[in-house]
Amino acid sequence: MICNRLNCATARASETTILIIRRYLISQVASTTLVVTALLTLVTVGGRLIKYFGVAAQGRLDASVLLSIVGFRLLDFLVLIVPLSFFIAIMLVFGRLYVDHEMAVLNSSGVSRDRLGLLMWPLVLVLVLAEATLTLFAAPWGSRQSDQLFAEQALRSGFELVKPGEFVSSGAYTIYAGSLSEDRRELRNVFFYQRADEAGEMDRMIVAERAQRVIDPTQTSSIVDLVNGRQYQILPNGLRYNHAEFSYYRLKLEHEVDEGGATTRLEAAPLSQLWKQRAEPKVQAELGWRFAMPWVMLMAAFLAVPLSEVSPRQGRYIKLFPAIVLFASLVVLLVSVKTRVSKEKLEIWMFAVVLLVYLLLGLVLAKKQQLAPKIKQRIKGVTS
Secondary structure (H helix, E strand, O other): OHHHHHHHHHHHHHHHHHHHHHHHHHHHHHHHHHHHHHHHHHHHHHHHHHHHHHHHHOOOOOHHHHHHHHHHHHHHHHHHHHHHHHHHHHHHHHHHHHHOOHHHHHHHOOOOHHHHHHHOHHHHHHHHHHHHHHHHHHHHHHHHHHHHHHHHHHOOOOOOOOOOOOEEEEOOEEEEEEEEOOOOOEEEEEEEEEOOOOOOOOEEEEEEEEEEEEOOOOOOEEEEEEEEEEEEEEOOOOOOEEEEEEEEEEEEEEOOOOHHHOOOOHHHOOHHHHHHOOOOHHHHHHHHHHHHHHHHHHHHHHHHHHHOOOOOOOOOOOOHHHHHHHHHHHHHHHHHHHHHHHOOOOOOOHHHHHHHHHHHHHHHHHOHHHHHHHHHHHHHHHHO
8 A cells, every 4th residue: 555655656746747847848948939930030021121111212112001011921931930940949948958967867867858859749739730820821811911012002003102203113104293292192294104014015105294193982993184195105116106195084004903802823822712723733832832831840849859969068059050951951842842843843742752751850860879879780790
């Protein structure tokens, strides 16, 4: 009876210890992941924000929508940032356990490195689900929203973007105005140029004294009333042109809207739309990429745990850069497979092959401590 009580007490103490280790490990990895994600996001968004500031300075984008566009595009950035941040976080946390000799204490207590990796399964599961939500739903939605903002900017016909004495391009249109009324609804001394959509069609150039914007309630086009001007239709690289004068002319600038609300960019297409067109190679490439990314999050944990093993004298940063290169090669290979699948050079199952290769690599790294002595013995036996 006494032995049974002692065994039960020992088992409860062991379970309590495992729970404490799990909470400590998850909190450390989660907090480090958030910090690394914030740093990588700051660097990525900073570069993209500078690019958008340049576009806004050229008059092709309203500065008031910059933060909205960056916010929507951020979801797309996080698809790659979060797995990399999780990988780096595991490398740093487990590396510190080795450097501070905490891993040696845990191993002597019967908690192996692989057991520590398995203790993180609640955090890994949450991150895999988060990555799946980002890749399958959130990132495409953000891309659609940012595309819509860009389309709305192109639809404004230049009245809000135009600056007196400067040429402003918006989509296929280029607008110049000598002056602008205070309410920004009337342009004076107007030059308007519209590029042809297809080869063989004529470009259009209009010169007018005044141009006034008319609000379109349908929001599918921009309507401009031109007064006292001339219109030229010119064939690029040709000698044909048409010339007409007018005292009043209403110009309608159509906005390209996909029928049925379907988007032309596969990266922004909803999952339901892609699934209906899954027979097309480009759609298969996009579907394979989206379904592969949640597994990349799982591969991050599977590869980082064995790669984080370092000697206390070496420091925890010595293997960080080579490990990041190895993990980045997985993403690069998936991108390459996506490109080749879209060009019908590979089949969609190659995504699974790449993930399987890295899974086997992770197994080899995890069993390195057990395999290394056996390999050395066989090499000595062969050489002797």
